[in-house]
């Protein structure tokens with residue numbers, strides 16, 4: 001007596017929850033199946049925000065932006081490897097996704113920037129809270145309000161087909177028992193594979209030994225499930241390392257701290273990069289330093305403006321000092337050099353021109369309000385740009401680009417949107433935009 005639904009959504013991150021809510025609202029009977037004992041996946045850990053151009057929140061703040069510019073900058077950041085159709089769909093639908101969240105009580109009206117973007121278009125909670133927890137708790141409220149069923153501790157291992165038609169999924173429960181769940185359509189929203197060291201090393205032997213910022217569930221199982229059905233993959237070698245990861249805890253130090261005005265200094269006490277260059281470039285410069293790590297340095301004003309810092313302080317990740325001298329001493333950096341570096345940077349901020357590294361964004365205010373803070377960081381494995389192939393209707397494509405009917409995918413499990421390098425703030429946009437689309441397309445499919 002198997003349970004039966006119209007649409008099974010595999011994975012309870014941002015993509016899965018957005019898909020489930022959309023499918024429900026369009027009239028489908030939906031279930032979300034999650035292998036971990038908590039909801040939210042890696043989305044819970046998202047920090048910076050959600051990129052979108054030409055939104056109502058930008059207009060309210062007088063920020064002039066264009067979808068075309070957003071497209072171009074994402075394409076440049078992705079080294080022109082992004083799938084043009086998917087990227088076009090993404091930039092065109094981003095403002096609607098911001099509005100959809102807002103209409104569902106999830107307001108992202110604070111705006112900052114991330115590396116590789118020339119305009120403030122990273123939408124975040126106005127309170128300064130990290131976007132991930134805020135988003136998941138908001139989506140869960142919507143799931144609950146609608147009475148959408150969520151099964152936790154249930155690992156989906158297979159999509160079952162009969163005569164090339166999807167009929168359900170196979171699930172292994174926590175106690176090891178196996179059950180079949182019937183479905184007319186399946187949405188795979190299982191996230192990336194950054195936490196699967198074997199898989200990462202298979203594609204990128206050079207990343208052996210790197211820490212990962214991801215939750216344990218980021219194992220790439222969705223890719224394997226879909227490959228069994230014949231799905232194609234793209235860009236599997238494109239694995240992003242995030243430049244600012246605290247190494248003892250694998251804690252990601254949000255890009256929004258740099259967007260808010262923080263700098264990076266070497267053990268010598270010098271800046272060495274445009275801190276808001278794309279993640280691959282900033283990471284490469286840190287790895288090039290003789291010490292292979294760096295300090296992210298900021299002041300009380302930046303702390304006041306970004307709630308994430310409270311978490312870093314409470315986790316004991318920050319070194320705090322009442323003066324630059326004291327900070328230099330605590331970090332064993334030459335105090336003179338650090339003074340000069342900060343003075344010079346402050347001068348750049350006042351002139352809005354970084355003569356050393358050409359930083360043009362996040363030059364918010366001088367670093368001069370005590371206390372001062374530093375966190376020792378180095379790169380860590382953060383995001384897998386590659387994944388299964390889809391079209392703009394989120395239909396999964398086989399290796400010949402034919403549609404695998406009844407099977408949809410959205411979020412990090414998919415490849416192509418981000419090309420060779422994901423821009424900060426584009427993953428949250430990706431999961432909501434394509435999650436919504438998957439929910440809609442799966443529902444249209446079952447109503448055909």
Ligand code: ADP
Pocket residue numbers: 010011012013014015016033034035036039040041042043044154155156157189190191192217218219221222410411412413431
């Ligand atoms: P996205 O950002 O693309 O939404 P997330 O990492 O936030 O991705 O969410 C993906 C979710 O899918 C995670 O919670 C993960 O534990 C879950 N998941 C991964 N593989 C499976 C699977 N085989 N069965 C059920 N859930 C899975």
